[in-house]
Amino acid sequence: MNINFEQKILEAKELFKPFYKGDFELFSSPTSHFRTRAELSFFHNENGEIFYAMFNGKQKYIVRNLDFADEKICALMPKLLQALNLNQKLKTKLFGVEFLASKKELSVSLLYHKDTLEIKEDLTKLSNALNLNLIARSRGKKLIFGKENLRQVLDIKGKKIIYEFDNDCFIQPNTYINEKMIEWVSKQILTQEKSDLLELYCGYGNFTLALAPFFRRVLATELSKKNIAYALKNCTLNNSSNIHFARLSSEELSKALRKEREFFRLKDIDLDSFHFSHVLLDPPRAGLEESVIDLAKKYENILYISCNPTSLKENLTQLTQTHTITNFALFDQFALTPHLECGVILKKINNASK
Ligand SMILES: C[S@@+](CC[C@H](N)C(=O)[O-])C[C@H]1O[C@@H](n2cnc3c(N)ncnc32)[C@H](O)[C@@H]1O
Incomplete structure (x- = not known):
C-alpha cells in the first residue's frame, strides 16, 4: 500500500x-503501469523538434516517460515520438496526443490544428509502420486508421465479460x-x-x-x-x-x-x-x-x-x-x-x- x-x-x-x-x-x-488513459501536449522547440509535454498551470514541462501509464503506452511513446520527429508534415500543427489501452489493445489519437486530410497518406504510413490503431482529429473531423474501438475482457471472479468502447466513451x-x-x-x-x-x-x-x-x-x-x-x-x-x-x-x-x-x-x-x-x-x-x-x-x-x-x-x-x-x-x-x-x-x- x-x-x-x-x-x-x-x-x-x-x-x-x-x-x-x-x-x-x-x-x-x-x-506503476495502472492507468489506461493518458493525454499529453506537444512542445515544439526552435529547431523544429517536438517533445511530449504536460502543463502545470501555465508552466509546461517535458515528459520523457509516464511510469503510471499502461505498459503498451510506455512502449509506444518513444517510437511514436521518433516517427513524428522524422516527418515534417506529421509534426506541423500537432498539439496533442491521447493514448487509450485495454488489456490487449491500444489506440492513439493525434490532435491537429489543421485539416488532417492533407496528411492522410503520411498518417496511413505511420499507422502501418507502427501497427497502430490511429485516429487523427482536427476541428470536429476525425480520420481513423486501423480501428477506433478497443476490446476489453474483464475477469470478474473467473467470469469473462466482454466490452467494446472507444476514446469518446467514459472509461x-x-x-x-x-x-x-x-x-x-x-x-x-x-x-x-x-x-x-x-x-x-x-x-x-x-x-x-x-x-x-x-x-x-x-x-x-x-x-x-x-x-x-x-x-x-x-x-x-x-x-x-x-x-x-x-x-x-x-x-x-x-x-x-x-x-x-x-x-x-x-x-x-x-x-x-x-x-x-x-x-x-x-x-x-x-x-x-x-x-x-x-x-x-x-x-x-x-x-x-x-x-x-x-x-x-x-x-x-x-x-x-x-x-x-x-x-x-x-x-x-x-x-x-x-x-x-x-x-x-x-x-x-x-x-x-x-
Ligand atoms: C463516473 S461515469 C460512470 C460510467 C459507468 N458507470 C462506468 O463504470 O464506466 C458517469 C457517467 O454518467 C454520465 N452522465 C453524466 N451526466 C449525466 C446525467 N446528467 N445523466 C445521466 N448520465 C450522465 C456520463 O456520460 C458517464 O458515462
Whole structure:
C-alpha cells in the first residue's frame, strides 16, 4: 500500500465518521503501469523538434516517460515520438496526443490544428509502420486508421465479460481497480433479496453487464449517445437478454418515473413493469441532483459508486435520512493523486418515510 493511499484512507474515515462507524474495505492499486488513459501536449522547440509535454498551470514541462501509464503506452511513446520527429508534415500543427489501452489493445489519437486530410497518406504510413490503431482529429473531423474501438475482457471472479468502447466513451481509468469495484458490488448484493435493478449513469455497461445475471431485469440509463451505443453492442457481445438501455439523463429518468413527462426514447419500455429492489448510482464528480436523491430514497437498496468524496458526503447527508450504510469500500483508482473512489451500500431503514 503506498503512502498516498494511507493518507487518503485516514482523510476518508474522518470525512465519513458522521455516517459510518464500521470497517472500510480497502483496495490498493499497483503503483506503476495502472492507468489506461493518458493525454499529453506537444512542445515544439526552435529547431523544429517536438517533445511530449504536460502543463502545470501555465508552466509546461517535458515528459520523457509516464511510469503510471499502461505498459503498451510506455512502449509506444518513444517510437511514436521518433516517427513524428522524422516527418515534417506529421509534426506541423500537432498539439496533442491521447493514448487509450485495454488489456490487449491500444489506440492513439493525434490532435491537429489543421485539416488532417492533407496528411492522410503520411498518417496511413505511420499507422502501418507502427501497427497502430490511429485516429487523427482536427476541428470536429476525425480520420481513423486501423480501428477506433478497443476490446476489453474483464475477469470478474473467473467470469469473462466482454466490452467494446472507444476514446469518446467514459472509461474507468484503472482496469485493476475497475475489476475490484465490480467484484465488490457483486459480492455485496449476493446475499440480498433482489428483483430488478435500476442503474443511472451506466456508461457503456461497465457494471451493468456484470450485475445483470443477479437480477430479474435491469433498466440502465445514461446521458451520452456514444456510451449507450456501445452499451447495446456490449449487451449483444455478452448475450445479455434482461437489460434495457435507454439514453436519458438522470433528470429525465426521474421525470419519467414520476410520470411528469413521457419520452419517445422510452416508447418500447413499460416502466410500470419493473419492480426495482436496487438502484445503482455512479455519477460524475458533481454527485447527484436533488431529483435523483429523491428517486434513490424510494428504493430498498442503494449502491453508490463515487469518484468524489466531497459530493458523496453531501449526498449521504440526505440519503442517510432514509437509509443506513451497511458497507463502505475505498478504492485507490487514482493512485498517486489526491483523488479517491468510494463504494457505499445503503439499506432502507424500516419505517423510513420516503
Ligand atoms: C463516473 S461515469 C460512470 C460510467 C459507468 N458507470 C462506468 O463504470 O464506466 C458517469 C457517467 O454518467 C454520465 N452522465 C453524466 N451526466 C449525466 C446525467 N446528467 N445523466 C445521466 N448520465 C450522465 C456520463 O456520460 C458517464 O458515462
